[in-house]
Amino acid sequence: MSDIESPSTDVKFTCRDVKVHYGDFEALHGIDIDIPDRGVTAFIGPSGCGKSTFLRTFNRMNDTIEGCRVSGEVLMDGQDIYDKTLDPVLLRAQVGMVFQKPNPFPKSIYDNIAYGPRIHGLTSSKAELDALVEKSLRRAGLWDEVKDRLKLSGTGLSGGQQQRLVIARAIAVSPQVILMDEPASALDPIATAKLEALIDELKERYCIIIVTHSMAQAARVSDKTAFFYMGDLIEFDDTEKIFTNPSNSRTQDYITGRTG
Amino acid sequence: MESKSIHNSEFAHKRLKKRYGKERRFRMWGVAAICFALASLGWLLFSLVGTGFTAFQQNFMSIEVTLEQSIIDPQNTNDRETLRGANYRRIIQNTMYNQFPDVTERKAKQELFALVSASGATNQIRQMVYNDPSLIGKTIRVTVPTSDQVDQLLKGYIKRDVPESRRKISDQQIAWIDDLKSRKIIKKKFNTILFTNPDSRDPELAGIASAVIGSVMIVLIAFLLALPIGVGSALYLDEFAPKNKFTDLIEININNLAAVPSIVFGLLGLAVFINFIGFQRSIPLVGGMVLALRAFPTIVIATRASLRSVSPAMVDGALSLGASHTQAVFHQKLPLAGPGILTGSIIAMAQVLGETAPLLMIGMVAFVTEIPNSISDPATALPVQIFLWSDSAERAWSERTAAAIIILLVILVMMNGVAIWLRNRLEKRR
Numbered sequence A: 001m002s003d004i005e006s007p008s009t010d011v012k013f014t015c016r017d018v019k020v021h022y023g024d025f026e027a028l029h030g031i032d033i034d035i036p037d038r039g040v041t042a043f044i045g046p047s048g049c050g051k052s053t054f055l056r057t058f059n060r061m062n063d064t065i066e067g068c069r070v071s072g073e074v075l076m077d078g079q080d081i082y083d084k085t086l087d088p089v090l091l092r093a094q095v096g097m098v099f100q101k102p103n104p105f106p107k108s109i110y111d112n113i114a115y116g117p118r119i120h121g122l123t124s125s126k127a128e129l130d131a132l133v134e135k136s137l138r139r140a141g142l143w144d145e146v147k148d149r150l151k152l153s154g155t156g157l158s159g160g161q162q163q164r165l166v167i168a169r170a171i172a173v174s175p176q177v178i179l180m181d182e183p184a185s186a187l188d189p190i191a192t193a194k195l196e197a198l199i200d201e202l203k204e205r206y207c208i209i210i211v212t213h214s215m216a217q218a219a220r221v222s223d224k225t226a227f228f229y230m231g232d233l234i235e236f237d238d239t240e241k242i243f244t245n246p247s248n249s250r251t252q253d254y255i256t257g258r259t260g
Numbered sequence B: 001m002e003s004k005s006i007h008n009s010e011f012a013h014k015r016l017k018k019r020y021g022k023e024r025r026f027r028m029w030g031v032a033a034i035c036f037a038l039a040s041l042g043w044l045l046f047s048l049v050g051t052g053f054t055a056f057q058q059n060f061m062s063i064e065v066t067l068e069q070s071i072i073d074p075q076n077t078n079d080r081e082t083l084r085g086a087n088y089r090r091i092i093q094n095t096m097y098n099q100f101p102d103v104t105e106r107k108a109k110q111e112l113f114a115l116v117s118a119s120g121a122t123n124q125i126r127q128m129v130y131n132d133p134s135l136i137g138k139t140i141r142v143t144v145p146t147s148d149q150v151d152q153l154l155k156g157y158i159k160r161d162v163p164e165s166r167r168k169i170s171d172q173q174i175a176w177i178d179d180l181k182s183r184k185i186i187k188k189k190f191n192t193i194l195f196t197n198p199d200s201r202d203p204e205l206a207g208i209a210s211a212v213i214g215s216v217m218i219v220l221i222a223f224l225l226a227l228p229i230g231v232g233s234a235l236y237l238d239e240f241a242p243k244n245k246f247t248d249l250i251e252i253n254i255n256n257l258a259a260v261p262s263i264v265f266g267l268l269g270l271a272v273f274i275n276f277i278g279f280q281r282s283i284p285l286v287g288g289m290v291l292a293l294r295a296f297p298t299i300v301i302a303t304r305a306s307l308r309s310v311s312p313a314m315v316d317g318a319l320s321l322g323a324s325h326t327q328a329v330f331h332q333k334l335p336l337a338g339p340g341i342l343t344g345s346i347i348a349m350a351q352v353l354g355e356t357a358p359l360l361m362i363g364m365v366a367f368v369t370e371i372p373n374s375i376s377d378p379a380t381a382l383p384v385q386i387f388l389w390s391d392s393a394e395r396a397w398s399e400r401t402a403a404a405i406i407i408l409l410v411i412l413v414m415m416n417g418v419a420i421w422l423r424n425r426l427e428k429r430r
């Protein structure tokens, strides 16, 4: 992407006065935030405060929801991703997404991973595609578990494996950002631990934004944490600061469990 | 137990009892309804099979026929036209007279000849001689159908104890028949005629072949037209069309179309395809097009229902990887909706197969004695054939009508079975 305003190198997304409407209902009331490039940013806040809505503004998945409008400015590497000339299809190739419920396609594990590269024409030969599939599965820490059954259906894996498969699927199109919306909410503690370890590895290469309801998870995996409340960004700071010494009393109440 | 608890009082027990009583009555109604439905179905099947099963067997006569040169081709021209036009009837008559040489009286001879299916036997040997003229002069053994009266008598439908004047078969004939039967000349065999022959004026020669082939053509044409158009319309309406008053109107109209009486489609076909475009009447092409219209709304509705039943998470997954909307629909949504679409289409085709009224409107009630070779040859369809046969008075026809209905039902059950099997199979693959 070209640089228009010479953004500081370690900021990936710059949001200014971002408002999101569902019809007449304003779900986000003007968010200003700078998301750092490498590392994990966690979004926390009570249910219905707009975390998912805000997360979807980064890959324009809100466009697919009827009646949803986004206003304000979202810059990725200094470029407006809501620019009329920008194709959301290309944006989504750079900003991958992992959903709350694992959603592998009902196809083979191999075809799940290969789907993105195929539609973008990323590889020119079968061997190259094979290599890319392996690389993606390795990065997602799933290779050893599935290397002997790449031809079997992706839906036959366990929940935790499915979620890592979906991450591998996103990685395969070489994104710069991975958005995760409560990726561990459907997983048991062991699968969650594996997923968190994976996030820890991935943050070296990707900008990761994760929505979570678990304070502990946010504390464990993220470098920065944003606290949302009723459509407003209340506080955004280093995770350590948020969890030990928040400057806003509402943040304090939420992380100590007094609201939620 | 605390007797004070409101769930343990006498009143609560009474209420509980009442509730169970209600549930029991509801279950009883359900069972009664099912029993009624099963009984009706059983009765239908019983009466159908009871009337129809005898038609799957028929009485044939195995006779020795002398193909005399002097009758077929006296001048020994070997000319095709002579062979075709020769007096084969004479040969069959001679053969029949030979069975009972002492019969001399003219009227008695006529009655004797009436035991065999006249056109069935003559056509059969005409065909044989025409195909192989070297048979002339030889004596060959052929198996030909008996006349329908003989068949009905032997099947017990013509009662022997009815006074002679009130049955179509004389005492003399009955004696001959019994004699031929004891000489093993008349035998009951599986009725291949029913399956391989086209329609005929003689019940013993009538078959469903032309109707079945006509039906197959109609169903195939309807399928090939209605499936792509129906699936395409459903996809466009659901996925790509702007949501406004106009598309709402289209949607309502398609749903209404499914409820339009099928004869209206026949009228439409008559007006548009035959009177306006100028297609021939009675041909499977027009029948297929008319019934494609009939199947179209069913397929649209089935397709939309199966598209909606696909989890949106699949589309979201594809979109989040950078697939365009069209790609997400065609790569993920449509394949997952496939089994449902296929099942719906097969059900629609089963409807098409059973459809009669619109075919009557476009003239597919013609009496077709030839098996159609192409979609623009006059043909009829199985349900129409049933309709035609059911209209004929003779007892032999009602037997054949019931048999044709059984065949139609078997085909329908098979189609529905295939639909269920396909759905299970395709769904297991997920």
Ligand SMILES: Nc1ncnc2c1ncn2[C@@H]1O[C@H](COP(=O)(O)OP(=O)(O)OP(=O)(O)O)[C@@H](O)[C@H]1O
Residues within 6 Å of the ligand: A022, A025, A027, A045, A046, A047, A048, A049, A050, A051, A052, A053, A054, A065
């Ligand atoms: N598709 C939609 N149509 C209308 N309103 C919506 C839609 N999606 C979300 N909303 C509303 O927007 C607000 C924010 O919803 P959002 O899903 O972003 O909350 P959230 O913080 O992710 O909640 P949760 O933690 O429960 O997932 C809520 O009030 C919700 O009712």
Ligand SMILES: [Mg+2]
Residues within 6 Å of the ligand: A051, A052, A053, A181
């Ligand atoms: Mg959410």
